[in-house]
Amino acid sequence: MAGFTLELNDDQKQLRDWLHGFAAEVIRPAAAEWDEREETPWPVIQEAAKAGIYSLDFYAQQYFDPTGLGIPIALEELFWGDAGIALSIVGTGLAAVGVLANGTEEQIGTWVPQMYGDADDVRLAAFCSSEPDAGSDVGAMRTRAVYCRATDEWVLNGTKTWVTNGGIAHVHVVVAVVDPECGSKGHASFIVPPGTAGLSQGQKFKKHGIRASHTAEVVLDDVRIPGHCLLGGKERLDERLARARETARETACEAAGTPSERVKNAAMATFEASRPAVGAMAVGTARAAYEIALDYAGTRTQFGRPVIDNQGIAFQLADMRTRIDAARLLVWRASWMAAAGKPFTSAEGSMSKLYASETAKDVTARAIQILGGNGFTREYPVERMHRDAAIYTIFEGTSEIQRLVIARTLSGLPIR
Numbered sequence: 001m002a003g004f005t006l007e008l009n010d011d012q013k014q015l016r017d018w019l020h021g022f023a024a025e026v027i028r029p030a031a032a033e034w035d036e037r038e039e040t041p042w043p044v045i046q047e048a049a050k051a052g053i054y055s056l057d058f059y060a061q062q063y064f065d066p067t068g069l070g071i072p073i074a075l076e077e078l079f080w081g082d083a084g085i086a087l088s089i090v091g092t093g094l095a096a097v098g099v100l101a102n103g104t105e106e107q108i109g110t111w112v113p114q115m116y117g118d119a120d121d122v123r124l125a126a127f128c129s130s131e132p133d134a135g136s137d138v139g140a141m142r143t144r145a146v147y148c149r150a151t152d153e154w155v156l157n158g159t160k161t162w163v164t165n166g167g168i169a170h171v172h173v174v175v176a177v178v179d180p181e182c183g184s185k186g187h188a189s190f191i192v193p194p195g196t197a198g199l200s201q202g203q204k205f206k207k208h209g210i211r212a213s214h215t216a217e218v219v220l221d222d223v224r225i226p227g228h229c230l231l232g233g234k235e236r237l238d239e240r241l242a243r244a245r246e247t248a249r250e251t252a253c254e255a256a257g258t259p260s261e262r263v264k265n266a267a268m269a270t271f272e273a274s275r276p277a278v279g280a281m282a283v284g285t286a287r288a289a290y291e292i293a294l295d296y297a298g299t300r301t302q303f304g305r306p307v308i309d310n311q312g313i314a315f316q317l318a319d320m321r322t323r324i325d326a327a328r329l330l331v332w333r334a335s336w337m338a339a340a341g342k343p344f345t346s347a348e349g350s351m352s353k354l355y356a357s358e359t360a361k362d363v364t365a366r367a368i369q370i371l372g373g374n375g376f377t378r379e380y381p382v383e384r385m386h387r388d389a390a391i392y393t394i395f396e397g398t399s400e401i402q403r404l405v406i407a408r409t410l411s412g413l414p415i416r
């Protein structure tokens with residue numbers, strides 16, 4: 001019987017070292033420039049495509065690593081390089097996962113390769129779910145998709161917001177309401193093919209951090225797409241809606257306030273599996289800032305000795321490193337559980353995202369303090385890392401929503 005180990009295997013070490021090299025040589029040196037430009041770093045994405053890092057094959061290989069560690073190792077290294085640029089490189093993956101999770105084999109084969117393009121003609125994809133009035137509260141979504149039987153088309157209307165790669169993507173994956181009676185179970189995902197009339201970019205946001213990643217509104221105005229662009233197909237949707245209506249009827253008959261298994265199950269298995277990925281990004285940013293602070297504290301001299309000679313500084317570095325290692329372990333545990341098909345009975349995916357994202361904010365703030373005046377300027381990257389770290393506690397479910405999911409899962413109660 002194989003013993004327990006946290007030792008990476010040779011393939012994983014090779015992956016880590018290769019991506020670390022790319023992050024150190026290509027991403028990190030470009031970070032300050034693209035942060036200031038607040039634009040998608042197309043040349044860096046092209047470099048990543050040439051190196052084989054921006055491609056469907058690369059992510060598929062990591063995704064199917066049976067230990068589950070391929071994705072977190074890759075993300076930690078890329079985001080160690082720079083969060084904004086790394087998000088531009090991996091943002092397409094969010095839309096690709098939307099298709100992989102819900103699409104038929106034919107849809108996956110048709111659309112996912114188009115999302116990446118190739119090294120000579122790099123393309124992006126966007127996943128459009130959030131709306132101005134539906135962020136954490138996905139059930140408040142208003143974008144409607146109406147089926148036109150006569151033409152076998154879906155007609156989409158609504159406004160999506162804060163969309164990574166929104167409007168500049170080749171392929172947009174859009175979540176819309178198909179049956180308002182079924183709440184979030186009445187949602188479906190659609191592919192909007194390149195060049196479809198009626199889809200346009202709204203406001204492009206100027207942001208606090210991850211400024212090299214494009215974030216914008218996506219406006220859908222009578223967007224007509226063929227029936228085959230419904231992910232999963234019409235038959236599967238009709239079956240799903242029938243089940244959702246049945247469940248809604250049963251729920252209405254249950255005694256109000258009874259702690260139900262249903263609430264426990266509402267830990268949203270899909271998100272649980274994707275959340276450790278955001279945790280891994282946060283670990284990458286935190287580790288980058290910690291390393292700079294450790295190095296600086298050992299070389300900056302005040303009162304005739306390096307500042308790390310003071311417990312006040314050394315203990316902070318001890319706490320920073322301890323939190324980073326603990327965060328990585330939570331991320332690896334959840335990633336392994338997802339790959340092994342273990343149920344997240346204690347919302348372990350949310351735990352990893354919550355702890356790692358809060359760690360990134362804490363560690364980057366402390367790094368600024370340790371670098372003193374230099375930390376506060378753009379001469380050193382820790383202030384950028386601190387701005388970048390703020391996103392991790394917001395997207396893919398805020399810290400408050402992670403706590404809600406964890407608390408509901410542990411208690412089985414509909415905690416509000």
Ligand SMILES: Cc1cc2nc3c(=O)[nH]c(=O)nc-3n(C[C@H](O)[C@H](O)[C@H](O)COP(=O)(O)OP(=O)(O)OC[C@H]3O[C@@H](n4cnc5c(N)ncnc54)[C@H](O)[C@@H]3O)c2cc1C
Binds near residue numbers: 394400
């Ligand atoms: C840079 C960036 C990129 C993004 N990329 C994408 C993307 O590609 N695709 C996409 O669809 N979306 C994307 N998002 C949207 C992101 O997922 C949402 O911003 C996030 O889900 C939070 O929603 P909200 O901003 O509406 O906050 P709100 O839901 O309005 O929350 C506001 C505050 O209230 C708290 N709160 C809300 N409900 C509760 C509750 N029940 N209990 C306790 N506290 C609560 C929240 O935690 C938060 O602190 C992106 C956002 C940003 C900033």
